[in-house]
Amino acid sequence: MAAAFASRAARAEADFLKARRLGVDAYPTLLLHTAHGTDHLGDPVASADALTHALGQHMATTDT
Template sequence: MAAAFTSRAARPESGFLKVRRLGVDAYPTLLLHTAHGTDHLGGPVASADALTRALDQHMATTDT
Protein backbone atom coordinates (compact mmCIF):
# COMPACT_ATOMS: atom_id res chain seq x y z
CA MET A 1 0.00 0.00 0.00
CA ALA A 2 2.75 2.48 0.87
CA ALA A 3 4.53 1.77 -2.42
CA ALA A 4 1.38 2.62 -4.38
CA PHE A 5 1.00 5.89 -2.51
CA THR A 6 4.65 6.81 -3.09
CA SER A 7 4.46 6.18 -6.84
CA ARG A 8 1.23 8.22 -7.11
CA ALA A 9 2.70 11.06 -5.09
CA ALA A 10 5.68 11.33 -7.43
CA ARG A 11 3.50 12.00 -10.50
CA PRO A 12 2.22 15.46 -9.50
CA GLU A 13 5.69 16.46 -8.33
CA SER A 14 7.20 15.57 -11.70
CA GLY A 15 4.45 17.58 -13.40
CA PHE A 16 5.20 20.62 -11.25
CA LEU A 17 8.89 20.31 -12.07
CA LYS A 18 8.13 20.09 -15.78
CA VAL A 19 6.03 23.26 -15.84
CA ARG A 20 8.68 25.09 -13.81
CA ARG A 21 11.27 24.15 -16.45
CA LEU A 22 8.92 25.60 -19.06
CA GLY A 23 8.84 28.90 -17.17
CA VAL A 24 5.31 28.62 -15.81
CA ASP A 25 4.98 30.48 -12.53
CA ALA A 26 1.25 31.24 -12.52
CA TYR A 27 -1.97 29.69 -13.75
CA PRO A 28 -3.54 29.77 -16.22
CA THR A 29 -0.63 30.09 -18.65
CA LEU A 30 -0.83 29.59 -22.40
CA LEU A 31 2.13 27.74 -23.90
CA LEU A 32 2.58 26.99 -27.57
CA HIS A 33 4.62 23.87 -28.29
CA THR A 34 6.34 23.96 -31.69
CA ALA A 35 9.11 22.14 -33.49
CA HIS A 36 11.44 24.91 -32.27
CA GLY A 37 10.50 24.64 -28.61
CA THR A 38 7.92 26.10 -26.28
CA ASP A 39 6.74 29.71 -26.50
CA HIS A 40 5.04 31.46 -23.60
CA LEU A 41 2.09 33.38 -25.09
CA GLY A 42 0.29 34.62 -22.03
CA GLY A 43 -0.43 34.35 -18.36
CA PRO A 44 -3.24 34.85 -15.91
CA VAL A 45 -3.69 38.57 -16.55
CA ALA A 46 -3.44 38.41 -20.35
CA SER A 47 -6.53 39.61 -22.15
CA ALA A 48 -8.07 37.80 -25.08
CA ASP A 49 -6.79 40.60 -27.32
CA ALA A 50 -3.24 40.21 -26.01
CA LEU A 51 -3.35 36.44 -26.52
CA THR A 52 -4.70 36.90 -30.05
CA ARG A 53 -1.90 39.38 -30.86
CA ALA A 54 0.74 37.03 -29.44
CA LEU A 55 -0.59 34.10 -31.47
CA ASP A 56 -0.91 36.25 -34.63
CA GLN A 57 2.67 37.45 -34.16
CA HIS A 58 3.90 33.91 -33.72
CA MET A 59 2.02 32.74 -36.81
CA ALA A 60 3.41 35.66 -38.85
CA THR A 61 6.99 34.71 -37.96
CA THR A 62 6.46 31.04 -38.85
CA ASP A 63 4.67 31.68 -42.15
CA THR A 64 7.80 33.00 -43.85
Protein backbone atom coordinates (compact mmCIF):
# COMPACT_ATOMS: atom_id res chain seq x y z
CA MET A 1 0.00 0.00 0.00
CA ALA A 2 2.80 2.42 0.88
CA ALA A 3 4.59 1.69 -2.39
CA ALA A 4 1.47 2.47 -4.41
CA PHE A 5 1.06 5.78 -2.57
CA ALA A 6 4.73 6.68 -3.12
CA SER A 7 4.40 5.90 -6.83
CA ARG A 8 1.31 8.09 -7.18
CA ALA A 9 2.93 10.89 -5.19
CA ALA A 10 6.00 10.78 -7.46
CA ARG A 11 3.81 10.97 -10.58
CA ALA A 12 1.84 13.89 -9.12
CA GLU A 13 5.05 15.74 -8.27
CA ALA A 14 6.35 15.19 -11.82
CA ASP A 15 3.06 16.54 -13.23
CA PHE A 16 3.27 19.67 -11.05
CA LEU A 17 6.88 20.27 -12.14
CA LYS A 18 5.87 19.94 -15.79
CA ALA A 19 3.00 22.38 -15.26
CA ARG A 20 5.39 24.91 -13.69
CA ARG A 21 7.80 24.56 -16.64
CA LEU A 22 4.88 25.30 -18.97
CA GLY A 23 4.03 28.47 -17.03
CA VAL A 24 0.87 27.17 -15.41
CA ASP A 25 0.17 29.00 -12.16
CA ALA A 26 -3.57 28.38 -11.79
CA TYR A 27 -6.05 25.64 -12.61
CA PRO A 28 -7.75 25.12 -14.93
CA THR A 29 -5.45 26.53 -17.61
CA LEU A 30 -5.86 25.96 -21.32
CA LEU A 31 -2.65 25.17 -23.19
CA LEU A 32 -2.36 24.60 -26.91
CA HIS A 33 0.41 22.19 -27.90
CA THR A 34 1.63 22.60 -31.48
CA ALA A 35 4.66 21.67 -33.53
CA HIS A 36 6.05 25.10 -32.62
CA GLY A 37 5.68 24.70 -28.86
CA THR A 38 3.09 25.34 -26.20
CA ASP A 39 0.91 28.45 -26.04
CA HIS A 40 -1.07 29.60 -23.02
CA LEU A 41 -4.61 30.40 -24.20
CA GLY A 42 -6.66 30.76 -21.04
CA ASP A 43 -6.82 30.71 -17.29
CA PRO A 44 -9.53 30.05 -14.69
CA VAL A 45 -11.34 33.34 -15.28
CA ALA A 46 -11.24 33.31 -19.09
CA SER A 47 -14.64 33.48 -20.73
CA ALA A 48 -15.65 31.35 -23.68
CA ASP A 49 -15.43 34.48 -25.86
CA ALA A 50 -11.88 35.21 -24.65
CA LEU A 51 -10.82 31.62 -25.32
CA THR A 52 -12.40 31.69 -28.78
CA HIS A 53 -10.61 34.97 -29.53
CA ALA A 54 -7.24 33.63 -28.29
CA LEU A 55 -7.61 30.49 -30.40
CA GLY A 56 -8.62 32.56 -33.44
CA GLN A 57 -5.56 34.78 -33.01
CA HIS A 58 -3.32 31.75 -32.73
CA MET A 59 -4.80 30.20 -35.85
CA ALA A 60 -4.46 33.48 -37.76
CA THR A 61 -0.75 33.70 -36.94
CA THR A 62 -0.08 30.08 -37.91
CA ASP A 63 -1.95 30.34 -41.24
CA THR A 64 0.51 32.83 -42.70
